[in-house]
Amino acid sequence: MSNRRVKVYEHIINIWKAELKPMSRKVYSLISMNPNEKFLSTLSATKLFDYWYEGIHEDYKFLIDEKLKHIEFDDDIEIVYPWTDICGNTRWIRTCARMYKKFENKSVFIGYQQVVPQIYMPEYEEYKAEYKINVLEGNVTLTMCTHEAFAPCTLNKTISYDEFLRSLFKNLLNDRDKENLKNWFADSAKIENVYQYGTRTIIYPKSINGVVRYIKVTIKATIINNNTVDEFIILAQDIDNSVRRRERSRFLVRLINNLEYMLGEEGKSLAEEDQSELLIREFHDALKNEDFEVYYQPKYNPIKHRIIGAEALIRWNFKKRKLISPDTFILLFEKNGYIIELDKYVWQKTCEFIHQNEIDLSISMNVSMKHLEYPGFKEYIESLVKEYQIDPSQLCLEFTETAQYDDINYVSDTLLDLQYNGLKLSLDDFGSGYSSLSLLKDLPVDEIKIDKSLVDSLSTSNDKAIYILETIAQMSNKLNVTTVVEGVETQEQLKLLRKIGFNTIQGYLFSKPLPAKDFLELLYKTNYNLKA
Structure with missing residues (x-):
């Protein structure tokens, strides 16, 4: 059986980095694979962008403008269009890019262009x-x-x-x-x-x-x-489009990680100094200045077409200029202990958000393993409930299945006390490790969240993935445990999940994590048909 890996980087003609501001567009770094385009190195950043943009066929410029207008942080884009070079030669070009830095007044992209052998037909x-x-x-x-x-x-x-x-x-x-x-x-x-x-x-x-x-x-x-x-x-x-999207995303990540130093940078950045030391040094000032922002990703019931909950997720708006993904700093702060302060900050902001906006949904908050074994954890959660006058059932504490618990009995007793006082408990990343069933047996749980890795393998042709999810659904029903499926991104996945019996989803198919204001707008529009 042959399983050929797609090479999305074939026929690449250049790799570039660009910045977009409200009143200007620049390509200020470029590596060209075409020896006939050496003159590009003599152009200014603005002229370089203009050279590319002016070569786009007039009927396709609106597509470029719309894509650039609506792209979000960490999003990938792919645009295919006819392009004419300075000699009058017209070719079909595919441009792929990712916004990987977002400042207050500009966005930074990295990407590549490649020749499409024939007219592209999506x-x-x-x-x-x-x-x-x-x-x-x-x-x-x-x-x-x-x-x-x-x-x-x-x-x-x-x-x-x-x-x-x-x-x-x-x-x-x-x-x-x-x-x-x-x-x-x-x-x-x-x-x-x-x-x-x-x-x-x-x-x-x-x-x-x-x-x-x-x-x-x-x-x-x-x-x-x-x-x-x-x-x-x-x-x-x-399946060409979906396969190439996956490979394109991987390739863009490699570009960002490995070619930053080749393309150069204007001013000092995270890539040019020890990232870990910088994040540790800036942590307490960021906490004090509220540079950490809580985003909310909805949990959605596709049958009732309603938002029935949400998960609170942290983002670092570094110096109020660019967003940093939690993947960059969570593990670091778990190692040095800063996660204790960061978790408390997220919980406090979430409770404040529920109280100020009179939210009537359950909001999930992530709890690190350090907190579950930390003295005073239970008392702090209970104090937040009392301070913000929240119904305890509106808070759901998510603890990960992949964490290592030194004292499972102490953790179980702590969770039981919180559950007794009305809080909900959720086992996150269910199915991603080896301890799912053991934790489900040993710890009190109201909800399990099926890990995205199981959903990614879900298709009409993957009977094993379907059988595993059917077994989880049956087990959840017998244990009277709510099940949330994470990472749902396609209609095919949703259709199969609904057929199996899952009615609560969380994923980009419905919504990505949103800032508080945007989440409220979506909530009012979806559940009440109102504007925030």
């Missing part, structure tokens, strides 16, 4: 076909098809299995891969492989009208009699 993502294979009769019926490139025959027509293999995969794979694929199909019908290979997937490149796209082919047994496969289906689906 509608390919919808192309798919389904074939029903009758093993006993040795024939194939085309039951569904949205593009002729996937059609070995007309719709609902039946052809022989050998003819199907010859026509569908002609000129797509080399002889060795064709033989492997044929054997792979054959394995699916063998008695000893019914359960191991009842569903299998292969990804391979396919040329459609001269454009190479990545196709996922899935085999799934549909009729099994006496441990013998009598019928199975093959689903061929274009």
